[in-house]
Amino acid sequence: MVTLAEVAQHAGVSASTVSYVLSGKRSISATTRQRVEQSIRELGYHPNAGARALAGKRSNIIALMVPLRTDMYVPVMMEIAIAVATTARTHGYDVLLLTGEEGPDAVRRVTGSGLADAMILMDVELEDERLPLLRGTDQPSVLIGLPADTTGLTCVDLDWSATGALCVEHLAGLGHRDIAVIGEAPAVYERHTGFAERTLDGLRSRARETGVRVLHRPCEGGYDALALTLARIFDERPGTTGFVVQNESAVEPLLALLRQQGRAVPEDVSVVAICPDQVAVQASVRLTSVAIPAQEMGRQAVEHLVAKLDGRGGDEVALLTPELTVRASSGPAPTAP
Amino acid sequence: MVTLAEVAQHAGVSASTVSYVLSGKRSISATTRQRVEQSIRELGYHPNAGARALAGKRSNIIALMVPLRTDMYVPVMMEIAIAVATTARTHGYDVLLLTGEEGPDAVRRVTGSGLADAMILMDVELEDERLPLLRGTDQPSVLIGLPADTTGLTCVDLDWSATGALCVEHLAGLGHRDIAVIGEAPAVYERHTGFAERTLDGLRSRARETGVRVLHRPCEGGYDALALTLARIFDERPGTTGFVVQNESAVEPLLALLRQQGRAVPEDVSVVAICPDQVAVQASVRLTSVAIPAQEMGRQAVEHLVAKLDGRGGDEVALLTPELTVRASSGPAPTAP
DNA sequence: TTGAAAGCGCTAACAT
DNA sequence: ATGTTAGCGCTTTCAA
Numbered sequence: 263m264v265t266l267a268e269v270a271q272h273a274g275v276s277a278s279t280v281s282y283v284l285s286g287k288r289s290i291s292a293t294t295r296q297r298v299e300q301s302i303r304e305l306g307y308h309p310n311a312g313a314r315a316l317a318g319k320r321s322n323i324i325a326l327m328v329p330l331r332t333d334m335y336v337p338v339m340m341e342i343a344i345a346v347a348t349t350a351r352t353h354g355y356d357v358l359l360l361t362g363e364e365g366p367d368a369v370r371r372v373t374g375s376g377l378a379d380a381m382i383l384m385d386v387e388l389e390d391e392r393l394p395l396l397r398g399t400d401q402p403s404v405l406i407g408l409p410a411d412t413t414g415l416t417c418v419d420l421d422w423s424a425t426g427a428l429c430v431e432h433l434a435g436l437g438h439r440d441i442a443v444i445g446e447a448p449a450v451y452e453r454h455t456g457f458a459e460r461t462l463d464g465l466r467s468r469a470r471e472t473g474v475r476v477l478h479r480p481c482e483g484g485y486d487a488l489a490l491t492l493a494r495i496f497d498e499r500p501g502t503t504g505f506v507v508q509n510e511s512a513v514e515p516l517l518a519l520l521r522q523q524g525r526a527v528p529e530d531v532s533v534v535a536i537c538p539d540q541v542a543v544q545a546s547v548r549l550t551s552v553a554i555p556a557q558e559m560g561r562q563a564v565e566h567l568v569a570k571l572d573g574r575g576g577d578e579v580a581l582l583t584p585e586l587t588v589r590a591s592s593g594p595a596p597t598a599p
Numbered sequence: 600m601v602t603l604a605e606v607a608q609h610a611g612v613s614a615s616t617v618s619y620v621l622s623g624k625r626s627i628s629a630t631t632r633q634r635v636e637q638s639i640r641e642l643g644y645h646p647n648a649g650a651r652a653l654a655g656k657r658s659n660i661i662a663l664m665v666p667l668r669t670d671m672y673v674p675v676m677m678e679i680a681i682a683v684a685t686t687a688r689t690h691g692y693d694v695l696l697l698t699g700e701e702g703p704d705a706v707r708r709v710t711g712s713g714l715a716d717a718m719i720l721m722d723v724e725l726e727d728e729r730l731p732l733l734r735g736t737d738q739p740s741v742l743i744g745l746p747a748d749t750t751g752l753t754c755v756d757l758d759w760s761a762t763g764a765l766c767v768e769h770l771a772g773l774g775h776r777d778i779a780v781i782g783e784a785p786a787v788y789e790r791h792t793g794f795a796e797r798t799l800d801g802l803r804s805r806a807r808e809t810g811v812r813v814l815h816r817p818c819e820g821g822y823d824a825l826a827l828t829l830a831r832i833f834d835e836r837p838g839t840t841g842f843v844v845q846n847e848s849a850v851e852p853l854l855a856l857l858r859q860q861g862r863a864v865p866e867d868v869s870v871v872a873i874c875p876d877q878v879a880v881q882a883s884v885r886l887t888s889v890a891i892p893a894q895e896m897g898r899q900a901v902e903h904l905v906a907k908l909d910g911r912g913g914d915e916v917a918l919l920t921p922e923l924t925v926r927a928s929s930g931p932a933p934t935a936p
Numbered sequence: 937t938t939g940a941a942a943g944c945g946c947t948a949a950c951a952t
Numbered sequence: 953a954t955g956t957t958a959g960c961g962c963t964t965t966c967a968a
Contacts (some may be wrong), residue, residue, distance in 0.1 A: 279955075294954080307711075309946075312652030313649070314646075316960045351700070356695055356696075357695065359680065359693075377648050514883075540669075613939045619938090645961085650944090650963090653945065653960090654944055654961075654962040656944075942963105943963090947960085948955085948959095949959100
């Protein structure tokens, strides 16, 4: 293992000079710099992470807490995680992967051990039990998701309320008066996950404003669950002509069942999905959708965190503006026969 | 921040005693141990990770390199990653998330800096450029996936060749004589990803043995791509009665299109999928499938790695035996009209 | 069974 | 512009 001292000797300079060449924290003459860089290359030197963390009081590691749950749409989580990792690298940070399993203990462990300099939490609940800990520490953190009380916290999230509103607006604008919402699995609501409830709020308040009726039904993924849900919806509201789907694993089943029942999309019923663009374009009908900007969320979370680590920027809630893309699954409401 | 020295003082013992209480590397009298543990709790002490890594020469971190690609089935990657993280924790390790982006450089960086004690690589190609580096270092590693040459390497993977064979065997046993294989996206083959090629080998050699014909077609996911592929298949082999699908995002489109063409599953055509069980049971027809044991792969990778770190166990290739579950999508081949 | 003390490799004053 | 040096908090000999 090559040490800084060896590099120093090889280059004929002192250890601190090598250190400063590396950190750029003081000016170095061009010639020494080159000699040092040359030695570093020749010896294949890599600074020891532990020693650095110990002496410098920063590990250059960001912890990322991902949920274990399988009732969230996994590709979105993965996309966020990867965006976090790659963005972090561009700022010189590595990412430590923590699963939700350890819960609040993980926060304590990471904070206490100096393992990471900061952390990003995903899948935040409205009353998340990790929040008191975060507020009580000086370790910078960013939440992806919005808890009920954001005091003293930095959060990044899609503006789910606006997302819901946007969906209703689109359908209402097309003349739909009776809208059904296929929501996330019941467990997601029971857990009081912010995004699900906020979407619903946005949906409902815009419905009120535009005078359309909204029927919301949570739904597990898969065909069987959706068949049941759909039957109930048409039973209760036979005049339903618009659907908003928030559960990715209900998208394809919904399209299949509508087809099977002889209801044409978008002639008889319109469908608006809340999902990643990729899902929208790969579906059997190209879906009008509001995109979930997973990458952007991961990227912004890191940018905010790095800003805090650098002493710039403070607490703040960054809500991403939703964008609706019109595709083939939505059209004017059918005129009554 | 609480230090070991503070704990020692609080407990009225020396620093080394506290250290040994923590590591258990020498016997401590019951009373001292309790006093120390008490102090640790009272002060909320957490050992400093950097100092530990520096002095102990082990970071207790395992690096996990995940691919950036989106042409692999993402939930499987995620499930592996989470299994790695949770299993690692049970052995006292944390997991550092590296993306494939940095490529071989990441291996150098992690090895050189002592950031991680060991690493797990996912999405290994047959001739992976990271392998020479791994062979040339004493840092333990485990591959999830099988390269062409496994000399000096430890690998964990599903036995894809046996998986392919199993699929053909099942269909052949039901009397199918003409089988089509819907494969992964062309890019996956071009990249020479081991699992895709091996599956094909297994498929073909068992086909030869059982005297069935196999037509293999790579396929991007989504409806449009699959529609094209399917048309060509029936064009070329009108007598096709069995399908093996390896691309998850082709599963649902395939079922939809078959339905649409009036081909009943399993009466007219049988479908066997290679996918996680969850996908198989959530599909519109419950699929006969060979499961991809994502969790098990992640878990075993960590177990092997920990064994190497502890000086137990050496290089070794662990192939998981595939298991086929018969569900509703496969049945006897239709008798010729 | 316990203590004392020498580093681990690096950073950041403090000097010059 | 560069060198000297005192730690950072822990592990692990070496001693008792």
